[in-house]
Amino acid sequence: MSGKPLPDSAHQQRTNKTQEPHAAVTRPLDLLVIGGGINGAGIARDAALRGLSTALVEQDDLCSATTRWSSRLIHGGLRYLEYGELGLVHESLRERELLFRNAPHLVRPLPLLIPVYRDSRRGLSKISFGLWVYDMLATGRSVPGYQRLSREEALTHAPGLATDGLLGAALYHDGQVPFVERLVVENALAAREAGATVLTHTRVSRLLLYGRKVCGVELEEEGGRRRELAARSVINASGPWVDRLLHSLPRPPARLMGPTRGTHIVLARFPGAPQAGCYLEARSDGRPFFVLPWNGLFLVGTTDIRDDTDPARVRPAAEESDYLLRELAGIFPKAGLSPASVLYRYAGLRPLPRQGRRFTGSITRRHQLRHHAPLVRGLYSVIGGKITTYRSLAEQAVDRVCRQLGLGQLSGTTGGTPLPGAGERSAVLGELAARWPALSAASGRHLWEVYGSRAPGVAALIEEDPALALPICPHSHAVGAEVLFALQHEAAMHLDDVLFRRCMAGLSPDLGAAALEPALAVAARHLGWDALRQAAERARCEGERALLSAPG
Ligand SMILES: Cc1cc2nc3c(=O)[nH]c(=O)nc-3n(C[C@H](O)[C@H](O)[C@H](O)COP(=O)(O)OP(=O)(O)OC[C@H]3O[C@@H](n4cnc5c(N)ncnc54)[C@H](O)[C@@H]3O)c2cc1C
Structure with a gap:
């Protein structure tokens, strides 16, 4: 410079x-x-x-x-090819590669299957051509190129697919950022x-x-x-x-702005669930939607509905959950899903430019x-x-x-420039196992997926208090040390910040219910949170759980 x-x-x-986060700033x-x-x-x-x-x-x-209410994909946007947005697809695919390189702990390749049926609006040849262009636009691509699959091959990847009218499938790769x-x-x-x-x-x-x-x-x-x-x-x-x-x-x-609402539902593994992500065509209206293996669960979405309500109040509508369940059941008939299968759901507003009365998917x-x-x-x-x-x-x-x-x-x-947690998975897991044997292997893997190469910094807190190695969440395997780390080093101010946006226990099937009291106990013991503060923080977490678990 x-x-x-x-x-x-x-x-x-x-x-x-060395400015502190809340330091006063005097000059402009x-x-x-x-x-x-x-x-x-x-x-x-x-x-x-x-x-x-x-x-x-x-x-x-x-x-x-x-950002939190998204599909959590790092993708070129295959669909945008239909609208001729080659520049956007090219830029997105370049950024996908940079993220694989600069944030390998957070962004990873995800195989995606596109099954094609006799009545699909997009045939196998059109999809294969689209994926060929997609691969061509992905300069410096590190993931495998697309494959065209026969009906039998498609069923080996996703045995639960409806077989009636199934012609074959295409298989390609994109990126996923499970903890965006x-x-x-x-x-x-x-x-x-x-x-x-x-x-x-x-x-x-x-x-x-x-x-x-x-x-x-x-x-x-x-x-x-x-x-x-x-x-x-x-x-x-x-x-x-x-x-x-x-x-x-x-x-x-x-x-x-002309925002549109997109809703996702979260399901446990269901009978016939695929190994790969699936990019599906809704049978009722031809809209594309995803079924994504995510966080040990499945993320299904999304919808695309104009919505001008206050962004702080956006909620999924019951019809959106029903639509996603119905479309999913049409393609995975053995899934046996009902509204009670939905563990939780969320909706967000796409901050799109105002573009008149265009079809929302084409904005x-x-x-x-x-x-x-x-x-x-x-x-x-x-x-x-x-x-x-x-x-x-x-x-x-x-x-x-x-x-x-x-x-x-x-x-x-x-x-x-790599992000702060970029590093080598095996080196980090090896260091965790060698220096902090009290951490379980599952907690070690969790620490890598959440903090990457910063995980040893979290584990080091265990040296002050061995009890901080104990899991606070049976689903995510998050440990007590993460509560302190989030509040002391990661700009978290409240317990819902910690559970839902730092240690990620809040995205477990129980929405962090099991982690709540152990996390409060850590904050009380180490940071002196009194009964009043604990009650306020408990209420915040319960509010957040209610928001995600409420029916539409
Ligand atoms: C359903 C859905 C699925 C999507 N899926 C994907 C996907 O898979 N892949 C992809 O690449 N993109 C996806 N997107 C698009 C992507 O999520 C958004 O474009 C992106 O997250 C927008 O980020 P942002 O930072 O602009 O907005 P936000 O994440 O909304 O951040 C804006 C922030 O501003 C804050 N704020 C607002 N007003 C004030 C104020 N007065 N003072 C201080 N702070 C304020 C808010 O609290 C908020 O945290 C999806 C979007 C939706 C809705």
Whole structure:
């Protein structure tokens, strides 16, 4: 980073990288990012790594909205080929490869089967051609190319498939990020390590202007305290809240977003369940949907329905669960599923660009970055996008901000920078087994899948108190040490942050019920949580469980 001298704040940032998450920031920041979903966290990381003084502000916890309610696929989007979005598919497939390389503990290849029936709207030849193009667009591909399968071969991969009218199948590979929450957390932690301030449970209540230029934001902390934070540029990465945030401007722009709701249901392994993921065509309306092996369970979704309700209140409708169950039963007739088979369900709003009355599936998933000049200079909004392309979106966004700040010489480095937990699985498992024999093998594997090469840092806490090696959750095999690690090192503030978005016990079939009291006991013993605090934290976790388990 030579050449033009940096303005004060960027320079100060590069010489003072030990900022605490809640430290007061006195000089104007180079960049303030609103929203701790995948896009906001990715932007904050990119900016901080370039040396910009950066803050990330999230009203709830990291990854508490859309990113979490997704299908958790890192994919090129085979379907987008039908809409001619070759550029988007190419970019997504490039990003998929970068994620395999930079986050191997979090993102892994997933085989996907597309069965084809006599009455399918897309025949085997059309699908094979699409997959051939898909493979061609995947430069530097590390996963196997697609295969066309006979009917018999299809049934060996998924013996539970309905056989009537089955012609064959195609098999291909994409990526899955089972714990996308951790991808967001690691981006935010990397941002913090590079000097960014990360504020969670803090809402941006107002954008502040100086004439026609953004000059900061007003914050409302948990508990109601308000304060202002000065910034030379602001990125509104608030997902489906983008328009609501812009509404605080004296002259808000026309609506930018046209969200659609997508619902998933979570099932236990069912009779005839496939080994691979399945990309299926709904028999009633021809819509594509996924059945994905995930977290020892199955994730089935999604729907795509226009929905303008408050993003904080979006819930799955009963008809959506019924639709997914019915379509699944049509293709896996031996599954024997009923509404009671649904362990839990969730819905999220795709923060898509407003595009009139188009068929929802055809609305582009390509991201846009809108600069609000000349109305408000220095203010940008992120519209649309996918988890898969968050890194390239972040790079493009920070490039724009750097040019605006006169720092165009700073270029992004995230493409070649592994996330904090990237490492070698066997080396990490070996170290855990050798140094902390009290950890069970199942807990060791869990620690790798959640923290990657940072797992020994979690296990080291056991040296202070051997009881921290004990599992707190019989499903995920999470251990007590993770509660402390999350609250002390991973910006978690509440127990629901810990269970649902750090140690991931909350996504078990019981939604973290078994882990709740052991986790509270760890916090009481080590952090002095009194009965009042425990009751409040218990209520938060139960609220979160109720949200996920409530019928539509
Ligand atoms: C059903 C469904 C399935 C999907 N499946 C996939 C998939 O498989 N693969 C893929 O690549 N993409 C998928 N997507 C798309 C992807 O999930 C989204 O594009 C992406 O998660 C959007 O991330 P984000 O950071 O922009 O938004 P969010 O994750 O919603 O984050 C925005 C954050 O801003 C915060 N916020 C809002 N207002 C304020 C405020 N005033 N102050 C502070 N913070 C605020 C919110 O609390 C929230 O945490 C799917 C989307 C849906 C809905």
